[in-house]
Amino acid sequence: MFVNPLGLLALLALPAVFALHYFRRRYRRRVTSALFLWGGGERTPASGRTRERLIRSPSLLAELLAALALALALAGPRCSGPREVPHLVAVIDGSASMAAELPGGSPAERATTALRARLDELPGDARVTLIESGPEAAVRVGPGGLARELGDFLGGWQPAAARHDLGDALTLALRLASSRTPGADVAVELYTDRFEPERQPDLVGVQAFGRPAPNVAIVGAHRSREAGAESISIVVANLGDAVATRTLRAFTAPIPADSPLLEREVELVAGGRSHLQLALPEGTGAVRLALDGDLLAVDDQAFLAPAPPRTVSIASELDAATERLLGLSSAGGSPLDHLFELVPDVRLAGADEVAQLALVEADSNRGSNFRLVLHAPAAGEATRSWVGPFLVERATPPLDGLTLEGVVWTGHEQSPLPGAPVVAAGSQALVTRVERSGGVDLHLDLDPTRSTLQRSPDWPILLANLIEQARRALPGPRATNLRAGEALVWLVEEPGTYTLRGPLDQADSGPVAAEQTTDKGRELRFATLERPGIYALERDGERVALLGQSFADESVSELRERSSGERQSAAQVASVAISSDRVSAWLAALALLAVAFDIWTLRGRRGGGVA
Structure with a gap:
C-alpha cells in the first residue's frame, strides 16, 4: 500500500540510468610497455555515442539502487494501516493570578507538574494539544504535538494575562478534540486556579490549584500634566481582611537612578484603598512605581511614560458678546480665555490655520476637523423653550456624561438643523450631528440669551468632550499609558x-x-x-515615543476568591490516527548511502590510471 502512488513515476529513472551506461563514449584501448614514452597530447574519444556491451559495474548497481529507493520513498509505502493513539487536549489558564507565590508553590507550577504527570500516564507516542487562555485563546502546542513540545513550552511558561473568559479557550479545545472523531464525546482537561465546575461543561475535567490569599495591588495609575507640571495619580487596594502597610516608591525607567524619585508609606484598612497624588520633578521621563513585594509580583508595579504634547488648536468666529454669553471668554479678556482655563493643552488657532476645533455660526465656511455650529435665533424670529425631559444619544462621543437635568433650552420654534438628531425635546431636534469630508459638525439650536445650558454643569462637559475628540484625531498615540x-x-x-x-x-x-x-x-x-x-x-x-503598560486589573489581583478542587471529565480522552511505519525514512537513507558509494567508486576509478 502506498500513500502517494504517483511517486512511483520516479521509477522511470531506472531505464534512464541503464541508457546512460549503455550508450556512452569510450576511449580505444592501447597496449604499451611504459607510459613515460607518451606525451601529454589531447586524448580524443571516438566521435558520437556508441552502443557497448553493458558492464555490470558497482557504479551501475549503486545508481540503480539509489533510483529505486528514492522512487519507493516518494510513493510512501506502508506495511500496516494507521493506528489510534491517545490525544490529550488541555487548556491552561493564562491569568496572571496563576503566578501567585503560595505555600507549596504557585498554581502555575502545580498545574505544569500535574500536566506532565498526566502525560506520563499515557503511552509514549501519545499526542497533545495545549491551549492557553487569554484575551485571545492561543494554541501553544500542537494540534497533535509530541510530548517533548509540551515540555519545551512548560519550561518557560509565565502566565501574565489580564481578566478574560475561559469560554473561548474551552470552545476551541472541544472543537479540536472532536475534529478527528465527529459526533463522539471527547474529554478536555482544564488547569486553573479557581474551582468552578458548575460553570464548565461535563466534558471538561477540571483541576484547580488556587488558594484564598490576601494581596495588596496597584489597581490604578494615571499620569497627567496641567499648567506645565506633571503628577501621578495612584490607587492602591488592600484585597485582604487585615490592615496592611506598604511602601510605595517611584523610580526612573527603564534605567533606574541610584535612589527613588519618591517614597511614600501607605497604610490600608482591611478591604480598603488609598488614592495618592505624587508630583513629579520637571523633565521626568518614564517612571516605574513599585510596592513592597507580596504574593503576586505583577500587580506590585506600574509603568508610566510621559505623554507627548498633543495641543488642540481652537478657532472662534463668534462675536465677543456671544462668547461671553456662552461663558467662553471674560469681559475685557482675551478670546476664549475661560475655555483655555477649563481644558489643558489648547491654544488659539491663527487666522489662516486649519484648526482642530472651530466655534462658528451657521453661515460660516471655516474649515476645521471638528466644528461646533451655533444656530441662534435672530431678533424677531419665533422661539420656544423646553425644560425637559430631553432625549440624549449618549453613544455620540461629545455627549458622554450629559444629563441636561434642570436645563432650560430655548431655540427656534421650528428646528433649522441639518443632520441626525442627537439631542431632542419630543420631536424637536436641538442638537444634530453631520459627518462631512474631513470632519464632523455638531449643530446647536440655542438662544444663549434665554437658555441656561451654558450655566449648567453639562456645558463644560460638552466642551471638554469636543476638545478631547479633536485631540484623539491628532497624529500620535490615542493613549501613552x-x-x-x-x-x-x-x-x-x-x-x-x-x-x-x-x-x-x-x-x-x-x-x-x-x-x-x-x-x-x-x-x-x-x-x-x-x-x-x-x-x-x-x-x-x-x-518616536515611549509607552507604558501596567497590569492594574483588580479582578485578577483578587486572590481571596481562588480555590482548589478536581472533577473528572464525563468522556474519554480523544484519540488520533497516526502511522508508525518508517519505511520511507529508511529508503531515503538507503538512497543516500548508495549515492555516496557511487561517488566513492567513481573517484577511485579516476585515480587508478587511463582506462
Whole structure:
C-alpha cells in the first residue's frame, strides 16, 4: 500500500540510468610497455555515442539502487494501516493570578507538574494539544504535538494575562478534540486556579490549584500634566481582611537612578484603598512605581511614560458678546480665555490655520476637523423653550456624561438643523450631528440669551468632550499609558516602518514586540502587549515615543476568591490516527548511502590510471 502512488513515476529513472551506461563514449584501448614514452597530447574519444556491451559495474548497481529507493520513498509505502493513539487536549489558564507565590508553590507550577504527570500516564507516542487562555485563546502546542513540545513550552511558561473568559479557550479545545472523531464525546482537561465546575461543561475535567490569599495591588495609575507640571495619580487596594502597610516608591525607567524619585508609606484598612497624588520633578521621563513585594509580583508595579504634547488648536468666529454669553471668554479678556482655563493643552488657532476645533455660526465656511455650529435665533424670529425631559444619544462621543437635568433650552420654534438628531425635546431636534469630508459638525439650536445650558454643569462637559475628540484625531498615540488587555493605537503622521520594542531592560533596549509598515493618515494598531513594562516605538529605526503598560486589573489581583478542587471529565480522552511505519525514512537513507558509494567508486576509478 502506498500513500502517494504517483511517486512511483520516479521509477522511470531506472531505464534512464541503464541508457546512460549503455550508450556512452569510450576511449580505444592501447597496449604499451611504459607510459613515460607518451606525451601529454589531447586524448580524443571516438566521435558520437556508441552502443557497448553493458558492464555490470558497482557504479551501475549503486545508481540503480539509489533510483529505486528514492522512487519507493516518494510513493510512501506502508506495511500496516494507521493506528489510534491517545490525544490529550488541555487548556491552561493564562491569568496572571496563576503566578501567585503560595505555600507549596504557585498554581502555575502545580498545574505544569500535574500536566506532565498526566502525560506520563499515557503511552509514549501519545499526542497533545495545549491551549492557553487569554484575551485571545492561543494554541501553544500542537494540534497533535509530541510530548517533548509540551515540555519545551512548560519550561518557560509565565502566565501574565489580564481578566478574560475561559469560554473561548474551552470552545476551541472541544472543537479540536472532536475534529478527528465527529459526533463522539471527547474529554478536555482544564488547569486553573479557581474551582468552578458548575460553570464548565461535563466534558471538561477540571483541576484547580488556587488558594484564598490576601494581596495588596496597584489597581490604578494615571499620569497627567496641567499648567506645565506633571503628577501621578495612584490607587492602591488592600484585597485582604487585615490592615496592611506598604511602601510605595517611584523610580526612573527603564534605567533606574541610584535612589527613588519618591517614597511614600501607605497604610490600608482591611478591604480598603488609598488614592495618592505624587508630583513629579520637571523633565521626568518614564517612571516605574513599585510596592513592597507580596504574593503576586505583577500587580506590585506600574509603568508610566510621559505623554507627548498633543495641543488642540481652537478657532472662534463668534462675536465677543456671544462668547461671553456662552461663558467662553471674560469681559475685557482675551478670546476664549475661560475655555483655555477649563481644558489643558489648547491654544488659539491663527487666522489662516486649519484648526482642530472651530466655534462658528451657521453661515460660516471655516474649515476645521471638528466644528461646533451655533444656530441662534435672530431678533424677531419665533422661539420656544423646553425644560425637559430631553432625549440624549449618549453613544455620540461629545455627549458622554450629559444629563441636561434642570436645563432650560430655548431655540427656534421650528428646528433649522441639518443632520441626525442627537439631542431632542419630543420631536424637536436641538442638537444634530453631520459627518462631512474631513470632519464632523455638531449643530446647536440655542438662544444663549434665554437658555441656561451654558450655566449648567453639562456645558463644560460638552466642551471638554469636543476638545478631547479633536485631540484623539491628532497624529500620535490615542493613549501613552495602557492597562493590560488594551491595544496600542497610533495615528500615523509620517509613513514608514514602525517597530515596537519592549519591555525595555536596564540597558534601554528590548526585543522586537511587533512591526508594521503603513502610510500617512492610517491608524496603526498593535495588539495587546504581552508583558507590563516600558516600550519604545520606532519609525525607520528612530525612536518616536515611549509607552507604558501596567497590569492594574483588580479582578485578577483578587486572590481571596481562588480555590482548589478536581472533577473528572464525563468522556474519554480523544484519540488520533497516526502511522508508525518508517519505511520511507529508511529508503531515503538507503538512497543516500548508495549515492555516496557511487561517488566513492567513481573517484577511485579516476585515480587508478587511463582506462
